[in-house]
Amino acid sequence: MELLIILLIPLIATPICMIPLKKRGISSWVTIIGTLAVFIMSSVVAFHPVLPARVSFTTLGGWLSCDSLSALILVLVSFVGFTASLFSLGYMRKTNGEQSPKGAQQYYALYNLFLFSMLAVPLLAHIAVVWIAVELTTLFSVFLVGFENTPGALEAAWKYVVLTCMGAAVALVGVLILYWGLRVAGAENFTWQGLLEVAPKIRPVFLKTAFLFILIGFGTKAGLVPLHTWLPDAHSQAPSPVCALLSGIETTTALYVIIRLFPFLQEIPGNSASSWFITFGLLSAGVAAFLLIQVKDYKRLFAFSTIEHMGIILVAAGLGSGAAHLGAVSQILAHAVTKSFCFFAAGSALLVTGTRDISSVRGLIRISPAAGISLMLGGLAIAGAPPFAVFLSEFSILKAGLSAGHYLVIGGLTLFIAIAFCGIMSHINQMVFGAASGPPVRFVLPLSCKATLALAVIPIVALGISFPQPIHTLLQFAAFSIGR
Amino acid sequence: MVQLNALAGALFVLTVFGIVGMRQVIGSLRLFVIQSLLLAGSACILGYEYTSVHLFVVAGITIFTKAFMIPWLLYHMLSHEIHARREITQVLNIPTSLLIAAGLVIGSYFMVRPLLDIGAGAFLKVNLPIGVAGLLIGGYAITVRREALPQLLGILTMENGAFLAGVCIAPNLPLMAELAAAFDVLIIALVVGLLTRSIQKRVGSTLVGKMTSLKEE
Numbered sequence: 001m002e003l004l005i006i007l008l009i010p011l012i013a014t015p016i017c018m019i020p021l022k023k024r025g026i027s028s029w030v031t032i033i034g035t036l037a038v039f040i041m042s043s044v045v046a047f048h049p050v051l052p053a054r055v056s057f058t059t060l061g062g063w064l065s066c067d068s069l070s071a072l073i074l075v076l077v078s079f080v081g082f083t084a085s086l087f088s089l090g091y092m093r094k095t096n097g098e099q100s101p102k103g104a105q106q107y108y109a110l111y112n113l114f115l116f117s118m119l120a121v122p123l124l125a126h127i128a129v130v131w132i133a134v135e136l137t138t139l140f141s142v143f144l145v146g147f148e149n150t151p152g153a154l155e156a157a158w159k160y161v162v163l164t165c166m167g168a169a170v171a172l173v174g175v176l177i178l179y180w181g182l183r184v185a186g187a188e189n190f191t192w193q194g195l196l197e198v199a200p201k202i203r204p205v206f207l208k209t210a211f212l213f214i215l216i217g218f219g220t221k222a223g224l225v226p227l228h229t230w231l232p233d234a235h236s237q238a239p240s241p242v243c244a245l246l247s248g249i250e251t252t253t254a255l256y257v258i259i260r261l262f263p264f265l266q267e268i269p270g271n272s273a274s275s276w277f278i279t280f281g282l283l284s285a286g287v288a289a290f291l292l293i294q295v296k297d298y299k300r301l302f303a304f305s306t307i308e309h310m311g312i313i314l315v316a317a318g319l320g321s322g323a324a325h326l327g328a329v330s331q332i333l334a335h336a337v338t339k340s341f342c343f344f345a346a347g348s349a350l351l352v353t354g355t356r357d358i359s360s361v362r363g364l365i366r367i368s369p370a371a372g373i374s375l376m377l378g379g380l381a382i383a384g385a386p387p388f389a390v391f392l393s394e395f396s397i398l399k400a401g402l403s404a405g406h407y408l409v410i411g412g413l414t415l416f417i418a419i420a421f422c423g424i425m426s427h428i429n430q431m432v433f434g435a436a437s438g439p440p441v442r443f444v445l446p447l448s449c450k451a452t453l454a455l456a457v458i459p460i461v462a463l464g465i466s467f468p469q470p471i472h473t474l475l476q477f478a479a480f481s482i483g484r
Numbered sequence: 485m486v487q488l489n490a491l492a493g494a495l496f497v498l499t500v501f502g503i504v505g506m507r508q509v510i511g512s513l514r515l516f517v518i519q520s521l522l523l524a525g526s527a528c529i530l531g532y533e534y535t536s537v538h539l540f541v542v543a544g545i546t547i548f549t550k551a552f553m554i555p556w557l558l559y560h561m562l563s564h565e566i567h568a569r570r571e572i573t574q575v576l577n578i579p580t581s582l583l584i585a586a587g588l589v590i591g592s593y594f595m596v597r598p599l600l601d602i603g604a605g606a607f608l609k610v611n612l613p614i615g616v617a618g619l620l621i622g623g624y625a626i627t628v629r630r631e632a633l634p635q636l637l638g639i640l641t642m643e644n645g646a647f648l649a650g651v652c653i654a655p656n657l658p659l660m661a662e663l664a665a666a667f668d669v670l671i672i673a674l675v676v677g678l679l680t681r682s683i684q685k686r687v688g689s690t691l692v693g694k695m696t697s698l699k700e701e
Contacts, residue, residue, distance in 0.1 A: 063660075128661040132668050139671045142679060154683045155695040161676055162635055162692075166623055169642035172665075173619060173649055177599070180653040190657070205598050233698040 003064045003123050006041045006074070009034050010116040017108040020101075027108040028089045035082040035115065042078040042119075046071035047470045062125055065193065068477035070122035072329060073249075073256050075474075076336040077122070080248045081115045083456045084241040087344050090446025091241055094351050095148075107147060107239075114140040114245065121253040125191040130257060131168070131175045134221065137250055138164040145238040145246070156237035159230040164221050171217025174210045181206025195264060204268040211261055211273060215280070221254035223307045224314070225284040232291075235303035236356065240347025243299060247306040248340035252332055255310060259317050259328075259482055266320070266483075277318025282412050284311030289416040292423035297356045298349065301427055302342045305382055308420050309335045309390075315413055316397040317482060321404045325479040327397035333475065334389035334463060341456040342378035348453065349375050349431070352443045358427050363436030368443045372432045374453045379428035381460050383421040389463035485533050486606045492526045493610040496648060497589060500621045503641050504581045504628075507571045512637050513555060516644075520550035523644050527651045530607060539655055545666045546647070554640070554673045558633070561677040565633055565690060573630040573691060581628055585621045592616040611652035618645020630693025632680040636673065643669055 013034040017027035045066060066074065088111070096103050117136035124130045138161060146157030179190050184206070187198040199207075216227070223231035235247045265273035288307035295301045309331065316328035348371035353361050365372030381388035394417060401410040462468075467475065499519035506512040524543040531539030558566060574581065593613045600609055622642030626635045647665075650657070684690050 126658070126661065128657055129664060132661070132664045135668050136671070139668070139675050142675050146679065146682070149682065149686060151687050151695070152697055154679070154686055155692075155698055157679055158632070158683065158692050158695065159698075161679065162626060162639065165639045165672055165676075166626060166642060169619060169622070169639065169646050172643070172646040173616065176646065176650045176654045176657075179657065183654070183656075203602065205602065209599060237698070 002041055002045050003066055006038055006045070006078075006119055007064075007116060007123065009038050009041075010112040010119065014109050014112040014116075017105055017112060020105070025089075027105050028085070028092070031085045031108045031111060032082070032089065034112065035078065035085045038115070038119065039075075039078040039082045042071075042074045046075045046474055062189065062191065063129070064123050065125035065191065066123060067192075067481055068474055069256070069260070069329070069481045072333065072474055072478045073122040073253060074119065076333065077115070077118045077249050077253065079459075080245055080336055080340045081118075083340060083344070083452050084244045085111065086448055086455070087244070087347065087452040088239075088241040090448035090452075091239065091347055091351065094446060095239065103147075107144070110140060110144050111242075114144060114242075116140075118245070118250060118253050122256060125193065127178065127190055127192065127195070128175055131172055134171075134218065134254060134257060135165070135168045137253065138168065138221065141238075141242070141246065141250070144242045145234045147239055147242070148237070150237075153237040156230075156233035160234040163227070163230040167217045167220025167227065169217070170220075171214050174213025174215075174217055177206055177213065178210035181210065192260060199264040200267055202264075207265055207268060208272065211265055212276075214261060215258055215276060218254045218257050219280065222251045222258065222310050223284070224280050224310060225287040225307065228284070228288075228307050231307060232300045232303040235306065236297055236299035240299075240343050240350060243302075243347070244340035244343035247303060247343060248336045251306055251310055252313075252336060255313060255332075258314075262317055262482055274318045274320050277314045278409055281311040281314030281316075281318060282409065282416075284308065285315065285413060285416040285420075286311075289420040289423065292420050295427070296358055298358050298361070298427065298431065299343070299346050299356055301358070301424060302339065302346060302382070305342075305420065305424060306335075306339060308416065309339070309382075312394065312397065312413065312417070315409065316400070319397075319401050319404060319406060319409070320483075321400055322479060322483055323400035324397060324404065325482045326475060327393055327400050328482065329475050329478040330393035330396060330467070331390070333471075334393040334460075337456070337459045337463070338378070338381045338388065338390050341374070341453070341460055342382050344449070344452055344456055345371065345374040345378040348445055348449055351445065351449070358431060361431045362434035363440060364432045366436060366440035368445060370445050370450055370453065371443075374457065375428060376432045377457060377460075379424050381464075383424040384417055385421070387461070387464040389460050392464055485529055486610075489526055489529045489607055490610050492522050492529065493614045493648075496522045496526070496644075497614055497617060500618050500641055500645070501582060501585055503634075503637055504585050504621060504625045505578050507578070509566050509568060509572060509631075509633050512572075512634055513558065513566060516637050516640060517551050517555055519641065519644055520546055523648050523651070524551075526611065526648060530611075530651055530655060533607070534655055536655055538659065539651060541659065542651060542662050545662060549666045549670050550640070550644070553670055557670075557673055558636075558677055561681055562633065562684075565680070565684070572634050573693070575628045575630065575693070581624070585624060588620040588624060589613075589617040592620055607652050612649050615645045615647075615649025615652075618642065618648060621645075630691055632676075632683065632690035632692050635692065636676045636680070639672060639676070640669070643672075 120133040185201040220227040502515040527543040626638035
């Protein structure tokens, strides 16, 4: 029942946001309250004492289900959804101006639909319907990416929709082949649960072909190199709260579907899924780390860092030991909370300075201490400096890889993380502490933006010190469901 | 029946080639409608053969969304673009493109060989390779064509290819999923159409291939 309510809240909020009311700001408050309710409900589901590792909650005649891995994604989507809606309140007022209430209504209606589609991905049990939900995450977010209606934003939106729809069509063939294999093996229902039951009986050729199609198809959406070209554009041109959703969590939901298939592939002889994961992961992390160095736009900087993190998660999932899987799910958690914070900080910097160009932002800390400090914190946290969440998860991945004897892979990964660290920090450092050309003009951020920054920084710091017991249990179960 | 299905498959490949080779937008759109009708035809033949009402419903949904709704939507949103009497700009010239498309068809046969080897029926031997060919050539059309509407038709061709394979390999997917997928395709056409319109308003042309302000230095 909870699962159904979680999906219904954003769906109900959408038409409410569209009601043309005289009073401004209704739609934003409806969205904030709705997303807060979704976050509370999701936490109830995720930290439910009986949420088991594998055997899932099912409701609505088996159409919705939830196990620990999907509960993790669910909590992250709802958390970022809530903080981003809070950030939107101040951000959209400043950028969209007071003059266009219609634009704000459209924004919030699309925001709720986008959130709905992302919540649906982990909750839907039926794999064909999961494909549709992933496709809908693209379609509902296209106009959010192009929301600012500049030529650049429209170009980014176009690349985004064309490339991810291409990917989705490829993934569709994969899903259908998987269904075929399932039917040949004699299974009745095409759900994650059903797949788990008959996986050993499915012929390897079906699983392998389906996996490759889905890896390429949804890999496009997750931003894996060489299919990443749309990602830095879309993730830099969208309004900052939308970037937080896109980068923090949308890529992860696509990756979630790929990772879900991983346990079934480990059972076949000559397990090739691991090597595909490690190859694609290292390639993404490596290419992104080098591209990070040359960026001129600080939102692009964080977008490339997303590609890098997707690569790290994929490598960790591919390493295959239980410890590495725990690292992978902690990395998913750490990346979602940290990257969304980074985009809130970048959005604040954009509000303060009015430019996305790295070289024209100098001495941010003197113009707006809040924006400067949070950009610095965000940069340090996402680059993997201690004592933040990403450091802990990356460290556990490297440790797990070394103890399993994957020296070459871990060596490469460490190198790429180090390069990315230098790239991110050199840019951020100049922006925050560089010498400004003129005397600083103080700028006060909107209250809701400051509140979001304060709220979003809590999990980054707290999870960097230690994982509280309920979260640790959730992560352990989630890691278990990636393994066999 | 097998031969009838093979005929539908062969004509489907021809329409896919047409999507790459057509010089004007209106022609491509008409070909897309024919292509969707052929997909529906193949679904009907398979439905008759497997005595499955389900596939007839799929055929009905396909005709409704792809042969009526999508062209109607596009006519209303972008009638100026559709009737533009100019050649579609593309990166490679048409003969080269057709040659590459032919290569992709052969390639797709090799791609699905391992799946066909495991005792598949006669219908499968037509629908699966042709579906994958539609997928690949649709993707190719998106990369070489520089204008918005032809790229949209490329995406829809890819989907059609996937569904042509789908009616054969997954004939009893739940109806709910089929309906949602049809709805999804409609939204693709709607979203991309609206985006094309705002690009035309803002940038002044729909030559999306020329939009290259965002890139790495």
